Amino acid sequence: MSNTKVPPASGALLEARGLIKDYGSFRAVHGVDFDIPDNCFVTILGPSGCGKTTILRMIGGFESVSGGSLVLRDDPLMGVMPYERPINTVFQNYALFPHLRVADNVAFGLKLRKLPADEVDRRVDRALETVKMQSMASRYPSQLSGGQQQRVALARAFVNEPELLLLDEPLGALDLKMRRHMQVELKDLQQRLAMSFLYVTHDQEEAFALSDLIIVMNNGRIEQQGSPEDIYHRPANAYVADFIGGANLLPGAVTGVDKGRAAITTALGPVEADCSDTVAMGEPASLCIRAEDIQPVDDPGQYSLAFRAAVTHVVFQGSVKLVEVEVSGQKIVARLGHDVPTAVGDPVTLGVPDHRIRIVHGNPPEGGGAL
Incomplete structure (x- = not known):
């Protein structure tokens, strides 16, 4: 498991270093x-x-920090009350006042800060125009x-201009x-406001649609962080590869590692490919x-990698079909076009271009794998 380290970034809006959250004897966040x-x-x-969500709540001030630091524009956040932080939160249930x-x-929030009435009206009008809700200004949330x-x-x-x-x-x-409609609107809104958004989700498709940077977590640790493209095409380990898009993962024995390339022997035989940094002999x-x-x-x-297999399942998915095959006791899923004739029991010969093969650290997670 890899807790990817990030060097201090000059000019970063927020920096988290060694961030820990404990609930009694249970550690929910492990020094990220x-x-x-x-x-x-x-x-x-x-x-x-x-x-x-625990990390989000620590940043917002709704949870205490057990260890490490949170710094916003060179100002430590520890000890700062939620309402004193230049940070606002949008919750899943929206938390609008029904009355x-x-x-x-x-x-x-503007009225709590006792801003002049004309300033409040101006900023409310502009905010509602930004989210295309000015025509609904007089309605109640239930409507x-x-x-x-x-x-x-x-x-x-x-x-509130956080x-x-x-x-x-x-x-x-x-x-x-x-x-899906709101994903487009959210990303457009973030770009128009030129503001930083920190978003929490379990939906990898949603994360890809919205994000400039993704932080993948598991059991309180960061597994990998980077651009959506980097995480998808260059997963750091088997957990990320499985969680992000459900890759085929074939466990094997590493027989050599050299300059970002590795050799591994799996059910498909020996193959060489690019590898993640943590791949090593004996691991x-x-x-x-x-x-x-x-x-x-x-x-x-x-x-460089080709194999003959038997089709075991075919699943129609509209624009494509998922075809599960079995080779040497290993199940593998291919996403094929409808012009490729496949039926259960058919033999097929499949190949993978070299630049699309990767060797990652770790074994397939339990419950992952084929259809």
Whole structure:
């Protein structure tokens, strides 16, 4: 397991170093390091119970910090009350005041700060215009759809002009179509406001759609952090490869490592490929192959990795089909076009281009794997 270290970043909006959260004898967050840059959409991604919401709550001031440090623009956050931090939070349930109209919900924080009435009106109007809700200003939350309520919650959060906006799975209560629509709106909003967003989700598709930077967590530790493209195509270990897109992972024995390349022997035989930094002789390792990178081949000799297998399942997915095959007792899933004839029991010859093969540290997680 790799807790990726991040060097101090000059000009980072927020820096977390050695961040720890204990609940009695249980350690929920294990000394994690990360930075949130200026004007960046950052997502903490991981399964339930991995510590992602705990980190969000520590940054917001709703949970105490057991160890380590949180620094915002060179100012330590420890000991600073939530309402004194230039940070606002959008919760999953939106937490709108049901007895206040939309405009009054958005104005609530501004009025607490006793800003002049004309300044409050100006900023509320601008915030509602930004989220395209100015026509709903006089409605109550109960008269709004889920997507509209979320827009109001966002407007109420950023109208105070915080330096950092925290979002705790705010799309979780929406249906799939609305979630995808709001993903586009959220990313567009972040870019228009030129503000940093820190988002928490367990949905890797959502993280990819929104993020400039993704922090993948598991059991209170950071497994990997980087751009969506880097995490998807260059996973640091078997956990990340499985959690991000459900890669095919074939456990094997590493027979050599040299300058970012490794040799491994698996059920598909020996193969050489690029590897993650933590791959080493004598350590558990897996061959990582994405389903979309597996291709039907006529000439296996043109591929560094090619194999003949039998089709065991075919699943229609609209634009593509998932084809599960078995070779040497190992099940592998390929994402193929509908023009590739496949039926259960058919023999197929498949290959993977060299630049799409990767060797990662660790064995496949329990419960991962094929269909």
